Each structure stands twice: as C-alpha cells, then as structure tokens.
Amino acid sequence: MDFRLTPAQQALKEEFEAFFQEEAQRAPEGWIGGMFGIFESEANWAYHRSVADRLSKKGWLSLPWPKKYGGQEHSYIEQLIFNEVRGYYRVPGVDLWGPQIVAPSILEHGSEELKQEWLPRIANAEINWCQGWSEPNSGSDLASLMTRAVEDGDDFVINGQKIWTTGGHKADHIFFLARTDPSVPKHKGITYFVSPIKEGVTVRPLLFMHGKHEYNEVFFDNFRVPKTNVVGKVNQGWYVTMAGINFERSMIGTVSELQRDLEDLVDLCKRTQRNGRSLYEDPLIRQKMAQLDTELEATRQWAYYVAWVQSKKQSAAPEASAAKYFSSEMTVRFANTALEILGLYGPLKEGSKWASLHGKFEDLCQASLGGTVAGGTTEIQKNIIAWMGLKLPR
Numbered sequence: 484m485d486f487r488l489t490p491a492q493q494a495l496k497e498e499f500e501a502f503f504q505e506e507a508q509r510a511p512e513g514w515i516g517g518m519f520g521i522f523e524s525e526a527n528w529a530y531h532r533s534v535a536d537r538l539s540k541k542g543w544l545s546l547p548w549p550k551k552y553g554g555q556e557h558s559y560i561e562q563l564i565f566n567e568v569r570g571y572y573r574v575p576g577v578d579l580w581g582p583q584i585v586a587p588s589i590l591e592h593g594s595e596e597l598k599q600e601w602l603p604r605i606a607n608a609e610i611n612w613c614q615g616w617s618e619p620n621s622g623s624d625l626a627s628l629m630t631r632a633v634e635d636g637d638d639f640v641i642n643g644q645k646i647w648t649t650g651g652h653k654a655d656h657i658f659f660l661a662r663t664d665p666s667v668p669k670h671k672g673i674t675y676f677v678s679p680i681k682e683g684v685t686v687r688p689l690l691f692m693h694g695k696h697e698y699n700e701v702f703f704d705n706f707r708v709p710k711t712n713v714v715g716k717v718n719q720g721w722y723v724t725m726a727g728i729n730f731e732r733s734m735i736g737t738v739s740e741l742q743r744d745l746e747d748l749v750d751l752c753k754r755t756q757r758n759g760r761s762l763y764e765d766p767l768i769r770q771k772m773a774q775l776d777t778e779l780e781a782t783r784q785w786a787y788y789v790a791w792v793q794s795k796k797q798s799a800a801p802e803a804s805a806a807k808y809f810s811s812e813m814t815v816r817f818a819n820t821a822l823e824i825l826g827l828y829g830p831l832k833e834g835s836k837w838a839s840l841h842g843k844f845e846d847l848c849q850a851s852l853g854g855t856v857a858g859g860t861t862e863i864q865k866n867i868i869a870w871m872g873l874k875l876p877r
C-alpha cells in the first residue's frame with residue numbers, strides 16, 4: 484500500500500482545508516466539537532445546519548455517489564480525506580446518517596422512484612435523519628427486534644418501540660427496521676423503511692449520564708408508512724442493513740479530531756506551571772503524551788489501510804471492526820489520560836471559570852464510553868474480527 488496522496492488528492496485536500504478552516508471560524512461560543520455536540524444547544528444546531536447548507540452547495544455530501552444521482556464518483560480515499568480534514572477542524576455539517584447509511588442503502592437496494600425522491604434531498608441537506616434500529620431488548624442481537632409492521636392497503640401500520648435514537652428530537656425523518664413476518668427465522672422477516680416523522684410517532688428524551696440530551700426513545704403507535712417507502716424488498720431488510728454499512732468506515736474523523744485535541748493538550752501543558760516548572764517538562768506527562776501520539780498514529784495508518792481495502796472493492800468488515808474497536812477504546816484512554824494530566828482542573832465542567840479547554844476532556848471522558856457501545860459494542864467488533872478476519876468458529 485502506498486500512503487502518498489496523488490497530486491489530485493493533495494489538491495482536493497487543500498481545497499477541503501481552506502473550506503473547513505474558514506467554517507471553523509464561524510463556530511459558536513463554547514463549541515468543542517464532538518460527534519454529538521450539534522444537539523447541545525440551538526446555536527450549535529444552527530451552526531451544523533448552516534455548514535450543511537454550504538457543503539451541499541459544493542456537492543460534498545455526495546462525494547462517492549454515481550454522477551447520475553448528483554455524486555462526484557470519488558473513491559473511499561477521497562471520502563476519507565474529506566472526513567479527516569473535517570474532523571481535524573471540528574466542523575459539523577454532515578448528517579450522522581443520511582449521506583453515510585441511508586444513501587448507500589438506497590443506492591444499492593432502493594427502487595428508481597426512491598432514488599429520485601430521497602437522494603437529492605440528502606445531497607441538498609434538506610432532511611435530518613435518525614436511526615430506529617435498536618429496541619429495549621434488541622441491540623447486539625438486532626435481528627430479534629419486535630416492532631411490527633402490518634400491511635393495510637397501500638401502507639404498512641407500525642407499532643413498537645425504539646431506543647437510544649441519537650438526535651431523534653432534532654430529526655424530521657427516520658429510517659427503521661420492523662418485523663413484517665414473525666413466522667420465519669428472525670433475519671428473514673425484517674423490512675427496512677424510510678419515512679418522515681409524523682403522526683403516530685412520539686419521541687421522548689433519554690438523558691445521558693452527563694445530563695445532556697442527545698438520545699431518545701421513539702414510540703410507534705399505528706404509524707402509517709406507504710409501501711413505496713420500503714427500501715429493497717419486504718422481509719429482506721436485514722440484507723439492506725449490510726449495504727448500509729458499505730460507506731467509508733475507517734473512523735478517521737475520530738482520529739483526526741483527537742489529533743487536534745492532543746495538539747491543544749500539548750499547548751496547554753506548555754503554558755501551565757506546576758511546582759515551578761511547566762507540565763510540558765514533566766517526564767511522566769511526556770511519557771503519557773508520547774503514548775497517546777503513538778496510538779493515534781497507529782490508528783490513523785490503520786484508517787488509511789481500511790479505506791485502501793475498501794477502494795479495492797473488497798469487504799473490509801473485519802478491518803472496519805478493528806478500526807471501530809480500537810479507535811473507540813483509544814478515545815476512552817485518551818480522555819482519561821487527559822483528565823489525569825489536567826489534575827484537579829480536569830473534571831471541571833464547561834462553564835466553570837477554572838475548566839481547561841472549555842471542559843472538553845470532562846465531556847469526552849463521559850461521552851466516550853458510549854462510543855464503545857454505539858454502532859456495535861467492543862465485544863461484537865471482536866467477534867467479527869474473530870469470525871471474519873481470523874476465521875475462528877462462531
């Protein structure tokens with residue numbers, strides 16, 4: 484594998500850098516980035532939406548799609564470069580689900596009618612999605628889900644409950660899975676739907692342990708969805724979810740944002756004196772930061788490797804699982820180490836006049852634990868690496 488960028492990729496990277504550098508200047512007071520920071524205040528949400536609008540005008544929300552559907556047919560590597568630069572500058576603007584999961588699913592399995600209806604709206608950042616997959620009793624074993632969809636004329640009528648629905652309170656659309664045939668083996672009776680959130684849907688907040696509102700419970704009560712909103716075939720939804728994970732999955736955005744965090748931490752240590760010398764000179768702190776830097780660089784190189792495997796049109800499932808597992812666990816280690824370095828100032832929350840870096844690491848310390856669960860837990864990622872990567876028995 485050649486890690487060097489081609490001249491065209493280098494030029495694209497510079498274009499992304501110029502754009503995101505400028506967008507970063509528009510961040511509202513106290514913005515600290517992070518995947519879910521957009522949900523934390525009206526100002527943060529407005530910032531996210533305004534960047535989304537400008538990204539859509541550049542056609543950067545649909546970089547890898549076929550030109551026929553408004554894309555630019557860029558490769559996984561170019562999508563990775565975009566995600567890397569955006570992460571480094573901590574700029575939002577990309578819906579968590581639309582371009583990354585819903586669009587690839589529709590592109591691979593959707594009818595022409597669905598493609599014409601939904602893809603332009605995703606590329607134009609018109610809609611905000613949430614993901615209704617997990618249920619109170621179905622997370623890792625997602626195929627056991629109980630939400631029911633029953634045919635009635637031109638519609639399906641949906642009843643059931645979803646949980647941990649990230650951003651459900653800000654979303655106007657939902658993509659979800661429901662059981663359409665309970666009489667067949669569990670993977671074979673599930674259907675994949677897309678729909679506006681409307682009558683029959685109730686969204687209730689589920690506060691995270693740090694008290695922030697990012698997640699929700701979603702209840703379906705005789706919620707009607709037209710049959711034309713099924714992605715793929717009825718009862719084949721499980722296989723559509725497999726296509727939905729066919730997007731750039733290297734976790735590079737997490738890595739580059741942490742890289743930026745590390746630079747901020749080093750800078751803070753240079754400026755901070757303890758016992759008559761700067762933290763920067765403390766040998767224990769230097770060791771900790773060198774460890775973080777090494778892990779970050781390893782994760783970054785692995786991310787490039789994942790995108791390279793994907794760009795060869797090979798399945799990168801175990802490689803992507805390794806990236807998800809390692810980067811999410813590393814984020815927890817990173818946040819805890821940063822808190823240790825900051826000493827008694829570390830756990831102070833944003834808003835305290837003594838908090839370092841706007842309470843960034845206090846926030847990360849709590850939020851990062853969720854990252855080891857969301858999108859498949861660490862244990863599930865290790866199972867995939869064992870089964871698919873190492874060919875060990877199930």
Ligand SMILES: Cc1cc2nc3c(=O)[nH]c(=O)nc-3n(C[C@H](O)[C@H](O)[C@H](O)COP(=O)(O)OP(=O)(O)OC[C@H]3O[C@@H](n4cnc5c(N)ncnc54)[C@H](O)[C@@H]3O)c2cc1C
Nearest residue numbers: 614615616617622623647648649853856857858859860862
């Ligand atoms: C921050 C956050 C955001 C989320 N956002 C969304 C969202 O937007 N939409 C959505 O649909 N879902 C979302 N989820 C839900 C997430 O996908 C599930 O929490 C996750 O799949 C785990 O399911 P569970 O919580 O039911 O845990 P369980 O599946 O009950 O797992 C409990 C424990 O058992 C372990 N375990 C389970 N099965 C196995 C196995 N086969 N082998 C080894 N260990 C196993 C797990 O690793 C875990 O430690 C989110 C979760 C979090 C924490």
